[in-house]
Amino acid sequence: MKSSLKIFAFVIAVLTFYSYVGNSVPQKITYPPETADLSQDMTPDELAIAGADIVAGKGTCLGCHTVGSQDSGLRFPDLGGIATRASTQISGMSALDYLAQSLYEPDDFIVEGFLAGMPAINRPPIGLMDDEIKAVIAYLQSLGGTPTVTLGTDLGYVTEVSATVPAGGAALGAGLDGPGVFQAYLCNTCHSIDLPDRLVGPSLYDVGSRLSNAEIYEAVMDPDAVLADGFPGGVMPTTLNALGFYQKVSPEELRSLVNYLSEQQGN
Amino acid sequence: MPETRLRKLFNPWKSDSAKESPWQPTELRPRSSRPIRLSYLPICAAILIAVAIVGLLVLPAGASPQDALQDAANPDYRPFPFVGSRVAIWVIAQLHLMFAAFVLAVPMFALILEIIGFVTKEKRYDDLAYEFTKLLSVSFSFTATLGAMLTFMLFILYPRVATYMVSIFSWTFFPYVFLFFLEAVFMYSYYYGWGKFSPKVHLALGVGLNIVGTAIMFIADAWLTFMNTPSGISETGALVSLPDAINNFIWMPINIHRLIANMAFGGSIAAAYGAYKFLGAKTEAEKAHYDWMGYIGNFIAISALLPLPFAGYYLGKEIYAYSQSLGITLMGGTFSWLFIIQAILIGNLFLAANYYLWVSMERIEGAERFRRFIKYLLASVTITFIVWATPHSLVATVEEARQMGGAHHPMLGVLGVMSAKNTAVNVMILTTYISFLLYRRGNKEAIVPWAKTGNRIQFFIFAATILFVIFLGVYGYFVEARVRIALSVPQVLAVLSAMISVTVIDIFMFKNARKTGEIKWGQMPDRAQYALFFIALTFAWTMGLMGYVRAGMRQHWHVFGVLQDTSPDAFTPTLGFAANVISVTVLIFFLFIAIVFWLSGLSGKKPWEPKVVDERQSAESVGAKGNLETRE
Numbered sequence: 001m002k003s004s005l006k007i008f009a010f011v012i013a014v015l016t017f018y019s020y021v022g023n024s025v026p027q028k029i030t031y032p033p034e035t036a037d038l039s040q041d042m043t044p045d046e047l048a049i050a051g052a053d054i055v056a057g058k059g060t061c062l063g064c065h066t067v068g069s070q071d072s073g074l075r076f077p078d079l080g081g082i083a084t085r086a087s088t089q090i091s092g093m094s095a096l097d098y099l100a101q102s103l104y105e106p107d108d109f110i111v112e113g114f115l116a117g118m119p120a121i122n123r124p125p126i127g128l129m130d131d132e133i134k135a136v137i138a139y140l141q142s143l144g145g146t147p148t149v150t151l152g153t154d155l156g157y158v159t160e161v162s163a164t165v166p167a168g169g170a171a172l173g174a175g176l177d178g179p180g181v182f183q184a185y186l187c188n189t190c191h192s193i194d195l196p197d198r199l200v201g202p203s204l205y206d207v208g209s210r211l212s213n214a215e216i217y218e219a220v221m222d223p224d225a226v227l228a229d230g231f232p233g234g235v236m237p238t239t240l241n242a243l244g245f246y247q248k249v250s251p252e253e254l255r256s257l258v259n260y261l262s263e264q265q266g267n
Numbered sequence: 268m269p270e271t272r273l274r275k276l277f278n279p280w281k282s283d284s285a286k287e288s289p290w291q292p293t294e295l296r297p298r299s300s301r302p303i304r305l306s307y308l309p310i311c312a313a314i315l316i317a318v319a320i321v322g323l324l325v326l327p328a329g330a331s332p333q334d335a336l337q338d339a340a341n342p343d344y345r346p347f348p349f350v351g352s353r354v355a356i357w358v359i360a361q362l363h364l365m366f367a368a369f370v371l372a373v374p375m376f377a378l379i380l381e382i383i384g385f386v387t388k389e390k391r392y393d394d395l396a397y398e399f400t401k402l403l404s405v406s407f408s409f410t411a412t413l414g415a416m417l418t419f420m421l422f423i424l425y426p427r428v429a430t431y432m433v434s435i436f437s438w439t440f441f442p443y444v445f446l447f448f449l450e451a452v453f454m455y456s457y458y459y460g461w462g463k464f465s466p467k468v469h470l471a472l473g474v475g476l477n478i479v480g481t482a483i484m485f486i487a488d489a490w491l492t493f494m495n496t497p498s499g500i501s502e503t504g505a506l507v508s509l510p511d512a513i514n515n516f517i518w519m520p521i522n523i524h525r526l527i528a529n530m531a532f533g534g535s536i537a538a539a540y541g542a543y544k545f546l547g548a549k550t551e552a553e554k555a556h557y558d559w560m561g562y563i564g565n566f567i568a569i570s571a572l573l574p575l576p577f578a579g580y581y582l583g584k585e586i587y588a589y590s591q592s593l594g595i596t597l598m599g600g601t602f603s604w605l606f607i608i609q610a611i612l613i614g615n616l617f618l619a620a621n622y623y624l625w626v627s628m629e630r631i632e633g634a635e636r637f638r639r640f641i642k643y644l645l646a647s648v649t650i651t652f653i654v655w656a657t658p659h660s661l662v663a664t665v666e667e668a669r670q671m672g673g674a675h676h677p678m679l680g681v682l683g684v685m686s687a688k689n690t691a692v693n694v695m696i697l698t699t700y701i702s703f704l705l706y707r708r709g710n711k712e713a714i715v716p717w718a719k720t721g722n723r724i725q726f727f728i729f730a731a732t733i734l735f736v737i738f739l740g741v742y743g744y745f746v747e748a749r750v751r752i753a754l755s756v757p758q759v760l761a762v763l764s765a766m767i768s769v770t771v772i773d774i775f776m777f778k779n780a781r782k783t784g785e786i787k788w789g790q791m792p793d794r795a796q797y798a799l800f801f802i803a804l805t806f807a808w809t810m811g812l813m814g815y816v817r818a819g820m821r822q823h824w825h826v827f828g829v830l831q832d833t834s835p836d837a838f839t840p841t842l843g844f845a846a847n848v849i850s851v852t853v854l855i856f857f858l859f860i861a862i863v864f865w866l867s868g869l870s871g872k873k874p875w876e877p878k879v880v881d882e883r884q885s886a887e888s889v890g891a892k893g894n895l896e897t898r899e
Contacts, residue, residue, distance in 0.1 A: 003546040004861075010797055011857055014804045015850040021473040021611055022846020030839040032832070063595045075752075076591075112849075113747055117591030123502075125828035126592070136525035242397050245348075 034252060038131050044138050044147035052140030054132050056224030059121060061136070067143065076118070077111045096148070099137045100155040118139030123158040130159050178260020181253045185245050191262060192234070202228045203235065206266025216261050220254070222247075268696040279282070344834040353836040354848055359420055361814050361852045365532070365807060367487075368525070370410045371480045373403050374535020376458070376567050378473035385466050395560060399537055400458050400840045401867045402435070407454055408465040409859055411447075425834075428825045435506050436490055439513070443486045447874035481526070488521050489513040494826050495817065496589040504829040515590035520582035527578050531571035532806045536860065538564025539803035542796035543787075543864055555789035561799050562627065568702070568802060569620045573696050573766070576613075577759045585819075593827060603841055605635035605816050607658050610688070612770045614652035617695050617804045621648055622704045626795040632784020634709030640701075647698040659683030681744075689755045690740030693762045694733060701729065701768050705772065711780040721776040725769050732765040790898050808857060811849035 025227075026047065032092050035055050038047070053219065055061040061079075068080035086095035086102075090111065093101075106118035121128045128136065131151050138147040176184055190200035197203055207216060218225055223236035249257075377396040384392030422429045433440075453476035492515050497504075499511030506512060541561030548554040587594035598606065625641050628634040640706040657679055680701060681687065713721070736758050745750040821827045824839040831837075 005629070007543065007546070011804060015854055016314065018608075018612070018805075018845045019843075019850040020606055023843035025607060025842055027841035028821060029841055032837045060592060060596075063592060117587070119590060121593055124831075125590075125824060125830075144445060166559050189728060191294060234675070246364050249832060251838065 003254065028244055031251070033060075033130065034244075036132050038135060038151060040151050041153065041247070044141075044150045047135045047138035047149060048142040048147040048149070049139075051135035051137070051142075052074060054136050055139055057203070058132070059128055060126060061121075064118070075114075077114055078142055079140065081144035081174045083143050085139070085144075087136060095141070095145070096137065096153075098158070099140050100133075100157060103133055103136065104155075104219040122157070130155070130157065176253050176256065178256040178258075178263075181225055181249065181257040184262060185240065185243050185249075194264070200219060204261060208264045209266055211262075213258055213262050216258050217254075220257065269574070272524065276713040282871060287444065292451055292692060296544070297684060304718070308690070310326060326452055329821070339836060340464075344427070347420075347424055349467055350832070353834065355814075356417070356420050356424055356540055357818075358852045358865070359413060359810055361849075362856055363410065363417050364814060365810060365852075365856045366406055366410040366413055366809070366859070367484070368529040368532045369536050370403060370406050370531040371484055373399050373537065374476045374480060375530060376402075376534060378477055379468060381473060385470065395563060397461050398560065400461070402537070402540060403454060404458055404550060405866045407451070407861045423521070425825070428830065431492060431504070431826065431830050432493075435493065435500070435509075438509060439486050443483065446479050446483045446486070450476065450483060452480055463579060470638070477845075484525060484529075485518075485522050488525065488584060489515075489518055491817075492516075492518045492521050495593070495821060497829050499824050500829065506825070516585045517582060520578070520585045524575070524578040524582050526576050527571050527852055528810070531568045531575060534567030534569075534808040535803040536564075538562075538568060538799045539860075540564070540867075542799040544868075545791070545796050546793060551789055554791075555649065558630075558789045558791050561796065564845070565620070565623055565681050565799055565802065568806065569699065572616060573622070573700065574763070576692055576696070577763065580759060583629075590827070593820060594824065597816065602820060603896060604658065604817050605812065606844075607656055608842065608846070609809065610656040612805055612812065613692075614648075614655055614695070615701050616802060616805050616809070618648055618652065619798050620644070621702045622801070623698055623798045624706045626792065626798070628706055628709050629792075630787045630790045631706070631709035633711075633782075634706070634865060636786075637709065640705060642760055651691040651695040653765055654682050655688050655695070657682040657687070684744075685752070686740045686743030689743075689758055690736055691738045693758050693886060696762055697736075697765065698731065700769075704769070707773070708777065710784045711777050712783050713776045714781050715776055718776055721772050725772055728765050728769055732761050735761050792851050804853065804857070807853045808849060811852055812845075815845050815849065886896055 008151065017264075035056075036050055036058065038050055064076040066076075066078045069078050076144050082099075083095060086098045089098050098109070103121050106120060107116050110116050116179060122130065122133060132153065134149050134151055134153060137155070138149040141147040141149060155258065182188055187193075187204075192199050192203040193205055213217065215226075223240070224233040227233050309519060316511075344352060346352055350358075370392055377399045378391045380396035380399070384390065384394075384396065415493035453472055457472045457476050460472060464472070489512070493512055496516040497512070498515040499506065499508040501507050537559045541557045541559075545554055545561060546656070548557055578640045583594065583598070586597060596602065606846050621644060625644075659680060715721070739754045739758050743754050746754075819839055824830065825832050
């Protein structure tokens with residue numbers, strides 16, 4: 001019995017040590033990529049700024065490529081000054097066409113000294129939309145040149161929607177923004193958002209000044225945990241359950257909702 | 268209220284309550300949902316039948332892949348109380364894998380030991396093989412139970428994923444269920460038929476058991492590898508070719524990796540069993556037996572560990588071949604720090620394995636002459652361990668990063684790249700092999716006339732190999748990526764060649780060698796047994812970590828690039844969170860294994876007999892208690 005207890009204590013000690021090691025390295029949560037917010041009236045420079053975010057985020061380009069690195073022995077071409085090089089890579093081909101073809105059909109041009117391996121970024125798993133690719137090109141043009149692309153530019157490629165929406169990809173949560181979630185789940189029928197008027201539930205027009213994001217989140221996820229004075233419990237959870245809110249809402253939508261509510265400062 | 272507590276735990280803003288806190292996805296549980304309670308099914312046969320029924324029922328309902336994809340468009344996740352669906356299925360899947368690995372590995376080395384016993388006519392090998400096999404029957408029931416739980420939970424909690432997988436692999440379920448029954452037949456006939464068949468028939472049963480077990484693993488591997496590197500499907504995810512879906516990019520690498528890793532893991536658990544029995548042994552004979560058992564188990568574990576990194580290279584190569592971005596996510600992106608943890612684990616394994624060998628040499632008469640080498644071996648393992656565990660980028664404050672000129676340390680950063688790590692691990696493997704070689708020679712002295720030359724050749728092989736491996740490691744810094752990546756292959760081949768050639772020389776050199784002393788089995792300190800526990804725990808933890816990264820590298824995809832994870836758990840959690848889940852899983856596994864050890868030990872106990880009580884004493888005793896009842 002004594003030796004069994006010693007063994008058990010030893011097991012706990014070893015597992016605790018490994019948990020400690022796991023918690024000692026840098027901690028990072030990786031979220032599913034979000035669709036970029038682009039509009040038709042964006043200038044090439046604005047598009048390039050949006051493109052930089054896509055390159056670093058949804059496009060996962062910087063997982064392989066560097067920008068302006070002087071290191072030797074890179075596994076994939078550095079993107080620094082790509083706008084200049086793109087115009088001279090293939091004789092008779094414009095920089096814009098070269099960049100577009102490199103993104104849509106990456107195996108067509110393999111830079112000398114490197115191996116093929118880049119996926120077509122308009123297809124899963126990256127699955128950028130055509131407009132997002134234009135933003136990426138605008139960003140690439142800004143690396144050593146001047147962006148010229150707008151969302152109206154015809155690149156000669158059109159991706160079918162099915163290619164970017166894989167099986168089940170458009171399922172749970174249709175990507176509603178904060179106001180969209182607020183309306184879709186009928187929050188507005190019980191809560192006023194524009195005025196300090198009391199409806200079935202308390203007005204939310206100044207909820208952002210009264211509650212922190214954490215408290216708003218708590219109030220959504222566990223409405224009866226803290227009840228506002230004079231309001232009965234049970235109404236909101238019953239309603240949300242009936243609407244399937246907790247099953248359907250995606251993390252992005254929930255975040256949008258909480259952010260939207262936190263923006264309600266009462267003015 | 269635990270549910271409320273957990274909800275708060277997962278509150279994305281709770282930690283600092285700052286409104287600007289970054290978003291962290293959270294557990295979402297419908298409050299109206301009834302908690303899903305799964306009955307524990309203790310009877311193995313019932314589980315087998317249940318699994319078969321699930322497979323058969325699902326098959327006709329599976330419909331076409333297109334239908335499945337249509338269905339998959341509907342929101343289809345279900346919550347699990349307290350820990351959430353992902354953690355629940357994660358833990359169960361990992362426990363199932365651990366038991367499955369053990370159940371598949373034990374027959375392999377039991378059969379090898381039985382063959383050794385059959386060939387050498389040494390009964391102790393046969394006895395040991397039987398003792399290992401005793402652990403099988405209970406473990407098999409645990410494996411089947413956990414497998415059934417995993418199946419149920421997959422269909423209940425992740426019906427969309429399950430439906431899609433069924434639409435691809437439905438026809439593989441028939442042979443899987445059939446083979447499962449066949450394995451039960453082979454296993455129980457192998458166990459209960461010990462000594463009841465002719466040795467050759469019994470060995471044939473062992474071979475059958477291993478073939479069937481391996482085939483089962485290969486089928487299950489097809490399912491899980493498809494999720495990472497899907498093949499044989501159209502752009503919309505519909506099945507085009509089942510053979511291609513099975514033989515996807517990492518199917519065979521995983522098969523090979525698992526075969527070897529199962530041996531290592533199973534050996535370590537068997538060694539832990541030996542250690543457990545050693546610590547509770549009451550006689551010297553028992554201690555000697557279990558010391559030997561622990562040694563054999565550990566020998567199997569470490570022998571399998573040595574080639575494991577090479578199988579890992581093959582697996583990694585195929586992942587990159589399938590998708591560069593998947594490979595980079597695995598090795599250089601989100602999970603790059605996971606491989607620092609892995610380096611610590613593997614480094615610990617090698618350290619503990621070497622330590623056990625060095626302590627074991629204390630019980631060998633004549634091995635004292637090798638003691639002076641231990642400090643050099645320790646230095647080699649330690650240095651290579653440090654190199655391997657050196658991260659490429661350091662956790663630094665802004666000021667420190669500014670001073671370093673980035674996240675890479677000007678000196679240590681050089682050691683954080685694959686050229687250095689590949690070199691380190693190869694040298695570490697060679698060092699461990701040398702430790703084993705010294706152990707093997709402990710009480711032997713070569714008497715062949717060419718012994719001196721043989722030693723010199725072996726030394727030359729070691730020196731040349733180490734220099735070659737280091738040279739390639741340094742050379743890797745000066746060449747472009749595609750050349751550098753390919754350098755790991757000659758490094759691996761050089762080390763493998765060295766180990767094989769030195770072993771061959773050693774076998775011939777020490778044939779009919781003079782014995783300088785005896786191995787005093789049982790004269791081992793307790794701390795050596797704890798080293799065996801440490802190795803088993805570290806193997807299990809490593810398995811958990813690798814299981815996590817294999818699934819985690821898909822990130823927000825159930826089937827990479829095909830079926831997207833749209834559940835609230837679509838995010839990839841922190842390594843700390845994963846580490847905690849792994850630790851809890853390993854703890855549960857070892858609690859289960861303790862039950863297996865205990866149950867296996869029951870067969871060695873004396874049969875229960877009622878106490879014979881003297882009639883007069885009994886009457887007095889009863890009378891003293893004022894009880895009127897008397898014994899007949």
